Amino acid sequence: DTGVSQDPRHKITKRGQNVTFRCDPISEHNRLYWYRQTLGQGPEFLTYFQNEAQLEKSRLLSDRFSAERPKGSFSTLEIQRTEQGDSAMYLCASSSPGRSSGNTIYFGEGSWLTVV
Amino acid sequence: AQKVTQAQTEISVVEKEDVTLDCVYETRDTTYYLFWYKQPPSGELVFLIRRNSFDEQNEISGRYSWNFQKSTSSFNFTITASQVVDSAVYFCALSEGRRGTYKYIFGTGTRLKVLA
Numbered sequence: 001d002t003g004v005s006q007d008p009r010h011k012i013t014k015r016g017q018n019v020t021f022r023c024d025p026i027s028e029h030n031r032l033y034w035y036r037q038t039l040g041q042g043p044e045f046l047t048y049f050q051n052e053a054q055l056e057k058s059r060l061l062s063d064r065f066s067a068e069r070p071k072g073s074f075s076t077l078e079i080q081r082t083e084q085g086d087s088a089m090y091l092c093a094s095s096s097p098g099r100s101s102g103n104t105i106y107f108g109e110g111s112w113l114t115v116v
Numbered sequence: 117a118q119k120v121t122q123a124q125t126e127i128s129v130v131e132k133e134d135v136t137l138d139c140v141y142e143t144r145d146t147t148y149y150l151f152w153y154k155q156p157p158s159g160e161l162v163f164l165i166r167r168n169s170f171d172e173q174n175e176i177s178g179r180y181s182w183n184f185q186k187s188t189s190s191f192n193f194t195i196t197a198s199q200v201v202d203s204a205v206y207f208c209a210l211s212e213g214r215r216g217t218y219k220y221i222f223g224t225g226t227r228l229k230v231l232a
């Protein structure tokens with residue numbers, strides 16, 4: 001069983017550049033989530049998809065951030081005009097809709113972003 | 117408002133000692149889920165356990181056990197006979213059961229160091 005995979009695992013970029021992260025969820029999971037984690041903190045919710053529909057965005061997600069899930073499978077998270085404050089680990093997660101899942105989400109290994 | 121507090125920032129124990137990680141939560145919901153995740157140095161958040169608000173039975177899984185007490189809003193995690201491989205950051209999380217799976221509120225994590 002393949003877990004949630006994210007690419008790239010590490011990205012160093014100069015301030016002002018755009019970056020894009022990709023997430024492939026567990027197959028058959030129709031829900032996909034993006035979280036952000038900074039050093040010494042727990043993950044914070046960014047956004048959530050059910051199939052291809054983006055159902056909620058956190059206020060943390062400024063207009064420089066955009067997430068898509070065009071065919072209800074993989075998702076991309078793009079950050080435009082990166083700032084040093086964007087340096088963090090971006091975690092993708094997925095879950096299945098069944099009652100038996102009990103709200104459990106499964107995370108990938110994350111994509112580390114360093115903005116210099 | 118929902119909140120998860122993990123007051124222990126870092127704990128060091130010697131191998132084979134027992135250790136308890138504390139988690140206190142706040143919510144006004146009557147239906148909610150509680151989780152523990154392990155984050156090893158690789159970064160991936162590994163799901164350990166889920167508890168719903170109606171199930172206060174304690175659970176044991178091998179060397180791991182969890183004590184859920186609604187009266188004190190606590191969901192503590194005990195590792196018996198700790199091993200070096202248990203070294204990681206452990207996160208407690210809360211989600212609303214009524215509204216769906218997407219918003220987990222994480223604590224700030226407890227870094228556990230198990231020394232050989």
